[in-house]
Amino acid sequence: MKSLIEGVIVELCSNAGTLQPRKIVIADLGCSSGPNALALVSIAVNAIHAHYLQFQQPSPEVSVLLNDLPENDFNTVVKSLVTLRQSNNPVVLTGITPGSFYERLFTSESVHLICSSNTYIGSQRYESDATLMDRSCCITHRLWCIDKEKFDSFYGLMHEPSLKELREIIQEEGSFSIREMREHDPRTDINKTLSTPGIFAGFLRSLFEPVIVQHFGYVMDEFVRTVERRYILEGSLQEERAKCPYAMLVVSLAKA
Ligand SMILES: C[S@@+](CC[C@H](N)C(=O)[O-])C[C@H]1O[C@@H](n2cnc3c(N)ncnc32)[C@H](O)[C@@H]1O
Known part of the structure; x- marks a missing residue:
């Protein structure tokens, strides 16, 4: 950016x-x-x-x-x-x-x-946020007790557009012309030693806090602790992240 x-x-x-x-x-x-x-x-x-x-x-x-x-x-x-x-x-x-x-x-x-x-915007190219969020909630459900009824009724579908879709949305809406659009994997800028379970759990929190709080109440500290513990226990952070590469769309627009 x-x-x-x-x-x-x-x-x-x-x-x-x-x-x-x-x-x-x-x-x-x-x-x-x-x-x-x-x-x-x-x-x-x-x-x-x-x-x-x-x-x-x-x-x-x-x-x-x-x-x-x-x-x-x-x-x-x-x-x-x-x-x-x-x-x-x-x-x-x-x-x-x-x-x-x-x-x-x-x-x-x-x-x-x-x-x-x-x-x-924030985009995940290969896996929808809904899937990632479901998985995080499953993690939480297994390691930390939340109300089963609440868990079963949680439906947090999100669609985040690809670069192509976003381009079409902007062009169709017509208020802005596109100066430049780029797709960027933010992990390329992240120092590997800083890429810890805690940071990844915080990343999930920043993405999903509003929908989780809306449905479960303010459970975010427990959510982060549980996600973090799960990654540490299973040592699965690298595997998890390799399965769901993601991209950020960086867009520069000018008023049409
Ligand atoms: C994930 S944070 C991003 C914060 C910061 N821009 C960054 O890149 O680190 C999203 C922020 O957008 C704010 N936000 C969400 N919807 C908004 C709206 N309709 N109007 C103004 N701010 C909003 C949230 O309150 C939150 O602080």
């Missing part, structure tokens, strides 16, 4: 024929509150800085708006925003925009770049 964001910033800042922007507004939709909350907007801010430094021109002011659902832990996000604001080149002003990105969040024509990761 880094190179895509950097590419968009270069295009935005050096758009021939238009005035150089005097301010740039960047938003992240579904920023969450962990260490990744500022990851994408920081890439954009650094790219703006690098671009204007290269041409020895003053940077435009940058406004960074972070969005997530109102239940998100924005206190933590706000504390981390201080690091962005400390930068004086470019001058960065920050704000929080709570609400669903399915509703209106910004005034019209006010945002230059919108970033979002792991919120709209």
